[in-house]
Amino acid sequence: MKADPRGVLTGIHFMDGDHACCEGALAAGARFAAGYPITPSTEVVERFASRVPTVGGTFIQMEDELAASITLQGAVWGGAKAFTVTSGPGFSLMMEHIGYAVMTETPCVFVDVQRGGPSTGLPTLPAQSDMFQARWGSHGDYEIIALCPNSPQECFDLTIKAFNLAEEFRVPVMFMMDEVVGHMTEKVVIPPADQIDVTPRRHTHKSFEDYLPYGTNGDQVPEMAHAGEGYKFHVTGLTHDERGYPNMTPQVQDKLVRRLQSKIRDAADRIALFEEEQIEGADVVVISYGITSRVAQRAIEAARDQGLCVGKLRLITAWPFPEQKIRELAANVKAFVVPELNLGQMVREVERAAAGQAKTFAVSHAGGGVHNPNDILKVIVEASR
Amino acid sequence: MAKGRVSVVVERCKACGFCVEFCPSHVLALSSAFNSKGYHPPHVVHPEKCSGCDLCGMYCPDFAIFATKVKTAGGDK
Amino acid sequence: MSDSLLSDILNNDGVNPVEQFLRSDRIPHIWCPGCGIGTTVNSFARALIESKIDLQSLALVSGIGCTGRVAGYVQLDSFHTTHGRAIPFATGLKLANPKLNVVVYSGDGDLSAIGGNHLIHAARRNIDLKVICVNNLIYAMTGGQTAPTTPDDSITSTNPYGVFEPSFNLPQLVEAAGAVYVARWTTFHVRQLARSIGEAFQKKGFSFIEVISPCPTLYQRRNKLGDGLDAMKYYKEKSKVRHGAPTSEVGLTMTGEIVVGKFVDRDRPDYQTLMRGQFAESLGERFVEQTEMVCS
Numbered sequence: 140m141k142a143d144p145r146g147v148l149t150g151i152h153f154m155d156g157d158h159a160c161c162e163g164a165l166a167a168g169a170r171f172a173a174g175y176p177i178t179p180s181t182e183v184v185e186r187f188a189s190r191v192p193t194v195g196g197t198f199i200q201m202e203d204e205l206a207a208s209i210t211l212q213g214a215v216w217g218g219a220k221a222f223t224v225t226s227g228p229g230f231s232l233m234m235e236h237i238g239y240a241v242m243t244e245t246p247c248v249f250v251d252v253q254r255g256g257p258s259t260g261l262p263t264l265p266a267q268s269d270m271f272q273a274r275w276g277s278h279g280d281y282e283i284i285a286l287c288p289n290s291p292q293e294c295f296d297l298t299i300k301a302f303n304l305a306e307e308f309r310v311p312v313m314f315m316m317d318e319v320v321g322h323m324t325e326k327v328v329i330p331p332a333d334q335i336d337v338t339p340r341r342h343t344h345k346s347f348e349d350y351l352p353y354g355t356n357g358d359q360v361p362e363m364a365h366a367g368e369g370y371k372f373h374v375t376g377l378t379h380d381e382r383g384y385p386n387m388t389p390q391v392q393d394k395l396v397r398r399l400q401s402k403i404r405d406a407a408d409r410i411a412l413f414e415e416e417q418i419e420g421a422d423v424v425v426i427s428y429g430i431t432s433r434v435a436q437r438a439i440e441a442a443r444d445q446g447l448c449v450g451k452l453r454l455i456t457a458w459p460f461p462e463q464k465i466r467e468l469a470a471n472v473k474a475f476v477v478p479e480l481n482l483g484q485m486v487r488e489v490e491r492a493a494a495g496q497a498k499t500f501a502v503s504h505a506g507g508g509v510h511n512p513n514d515i516l517k518v519i520v521e522a523s524r
Numbered sequence: 525m526a527k528g529r530v531s532v533v534v535e536r537c538k539a540c541g542f543c544v545e546f547c548p549s550h551v552l553a554l555s556s557a558f559n560s561k562g563y564h565p566p567h568v569v570h571p572e573k574c575s576g577c578d579l580c581g582m583y584c585p586d587f588a589i590f591a592t593k594v595k596t597a598g599g600d601k
Numbered sequence: 602m603s604d605s606l607l608s609d610i611l612n613n614d615g616v617n618p619v620e621q622f623l624r625s626d627r628i629p630h631i632w633c634p635g636c637g638i639g640t641t642v643n644s645f646a647r648a649l650i651e652s653k654i655d656l657q658s659l660a661l662v663s664g665i666g667c668t669g670r671v672a673g674y675v676q677l678d679s680f681h682t683t684h685g686r687a688i689p690f691a692t693g694l695k696l697a698n699p700k701l702n703v704v705v706y707s708g709d710g711d712l713s714a715i716g717g718n719h720l721i722h723a724a725r726r727n728i729d730l731k732v733i734c735v736n737n738l739i740y741a742m743t744g745g746q747t748a749p750t751t752p753d754d755s756i757t758s759t760n761p762y763g764v765f766e767p768s769f770n771l772p773q774l775v776e777a778a779g780a781v782y783v784a785r786w787t788t789f790h791v792r793q794l795a796r797s798i799g800e801a802f803q804k805k806g807f808s809f810i811e812v813i814s815p816c817p818t819l820y821q822r823r824n825k826l827g828d829g830l831d832a833m834k835y836y837k838e839k840s841k842v843r844h845g846a847p848t849s850e851v852g853l854t855m856t857g858e859i860v861v862g863k864f865v866d867r868d869r870p871d872y873q874t875l876m877r878g879q880f881a882e883s884l885g886e887r888f889v890e891q892t893e894m895v896c897s
Binding site: 145170171173191192193194195196197199201202203205206207209210211212213214215216217218219221235236239365366367368369370371372373374375376377384385 | 656657658660662672673676677678679680681683685686689690691692693694695696698700701718719722876880884887888890891
């Protein structure tokens with residue numbers, strides 16, 4: 140279906156990533172946000188607080204991230220598309236509830252505008268060191284989807300994508316921005332509402348008697364109902380069966396948890412989004428995401444000027460990790476170079492997927508600024524030897 | 525003539541004793557019978573005194589007993 | 602004369618009036634013999650019947666703990682959430698669909714320890730929630746650890762030599778935070794509890810009903826206070842109904858007087874009324890009221 144025009148600020152704008160993310164949420168149909176202020180993410184919800192009373196929706200600033208991360212889920216079960224926004228320390232606090240969203244299959248979006256860590260770290264400066272936390276931060280076995288925008292325009296476009304993926308797979312989607320992308324101001328084009336596709340809630344059409352809250356009809360994603368419609372369903376974070384009732388046995392656990400994983404993994408190829416450039420015949424492929432991909436571009440071009448065959452692979456979905464793509468590439472390239480604003484996170488996935496077929500070189504950075512392109516260039520040159 | 529009638533869902537009972545204690549008319553006592561879990565469920569020892577107030581039902585934490593008011597066929601004349 | 606000689610027409614076809622509110626396929630429940638949680642559910646059911654509330658628009662949210670399991674046993678839209686976070690979840694539910702009547706049904710540990718922050722903020726904001734706090738003075742589900750409500754000198758698994766921390770007086774806490782309806786009963790006071798719950802349904806704003814309830818397996822046993830029935834007899838003997846008592850005077854001890862009654866019943870605009878008012882005043886015609894958010 141198409142976007143609701145009331146939430147779409149059609150036009151050509153000059154705005155930063157945080158603001159564009161908020162507009163993306165509104166365009167996607169989000170009408171509820173619960174938040175807690177944390178630099179450098181706060182502007183997203185500040186804008187939402189300002190916009191939503193004129194669009195028709197609710198923002199509530201909760202008393203902490205523990206509350207914000209579950210209040211938005213209550214709103215989802217009340218019928219809304221909802222999200223929250225945070226950075227490292229808040230993201231850590233939200234982990235239990237990310238797990239709850241996974242377990243209860245609550246579609247929603249968690250925006251993490253990454254900053255230097257660990258702990259209080261560098262509140263106003265960038266990093267990309269929450270990438271593994273996005274995937275593994277909560278306890279238990281689970282899968283999520285994570286997207287990485289690299290511009291304010293992508294903050295708009297990909298936020299819509301995030302909501303759509305959340306609804307399609309009934310999963311919390313991590314929107315992994317970074318402080319630079321969040322605070323850089325660029326041109327953002329917002330199209331008319333009828334050019335924006337939004338995925339509707341997977342609402343059941345079954346009768347009260349036939350509806351099973353966690354039953355699937357062959358595909359792996361159950362249909363949803365909202366409170367107040369007469370279904371009188373039960374939702375719990377305990378291991379549960381198709382009725383939603385707690386059923387704490389190894390058999391039910393196996394069935395449930397494997398389905399929660401496979402509903403994402405089996406669709407990994409469909410979910411995977413990346414940008415490729417000059418991969419054919421490349422000796423070295425630079426794999427990057429977020430703001431680092433823009434810095435890496437400079438290094439890649441400089442390397443090509445030196446006559447090196449360098450391809451670019453920009454991860455737009457970081458999770459599920461495009462293993463298959465990397466495995467195929469690894470058979471044909473000499474090396475991967477993975478610059479990240481962290482001390483080596485996604486590079487581990489690249490290395491794992493490459494399985495020794497190609498060498499993997501990390502270009503690490505403890506955070507606080509962006510790479511010097513020359514540091515990336517140096518490694519590309521080394522990798523090409 | 526009893527104004528009320530007690531029903532016991534024997535298998536749910538855990539013999540906590542609330543109903544026996546708090547029945548205002550002392551209609552109930554724990555029986556010597558066992559349910560399959562080994563608990564002694566209550567039984568009605570003074571059915572004629574039951575008023576159908578359903579305090580037993582309200583107290584029972586296991587939803588194992590309740591009382592209803594009773595009408596005779598043809599009503600009271 | 603035995604019952605079979607009477608030809609009787611039972612008012613409700615011989616079914617327990619609480620049964621319609623239960624997920625009967627999940628009974629018997631997990632609560633211990635003599636635990637009072639099931640008793641509170643009877644009072645809740647009575648209140649639902651008496652108030653003739655629309656069950657379709659009633660949602661029940663609970664946290665983690667023995668009382669938290671109530672959500673799984675009631676035949677309503679019910680949400681068993683995370684430890685301490687029933688109130689913020691319920692807030693989101695209510696804000697997204699203001700037509701819902703949202704009940705939070707949880708225990709003293711869940712609501713006042715890990716959930717304490719959310720308790721006081723929801724009361725401060727006067728979110729329209731009906732909170733039923735079953736207070737068994739202990740963390741029961743996890744084996745009987747000290748709760749913020751455990752009375753002085755009690756033996757618990759984490760205070761094996763006796764609790765020495767002062768305990769919360771929950772009615773005082775929530776009154777100070779801003780609740781508009783505060784009452785306390787025990788599981789002995791089944792009818793009064795049902796009445797209070799019914800009153801809370803009529804109230805707009807943050808209502809809090811504390812119900813003192815026995816935990817025979819842990820609290821009673823470890824403190825040599827007998828079983829559930831002994832607790833109920835204690836409640837009957839030592840409770841004193843004092844409607845309107847100052848909440849500062851209703852603190853609990855292990856074997857002392859239990860002040861029960863309706864302590865606070867006042868009117869303050871609820872969160873959504875305030876929100877709407879503020880936006881209408883500041884934005885005038887530009888304000889677009891959110892009614893239902895049901896997204897298709």
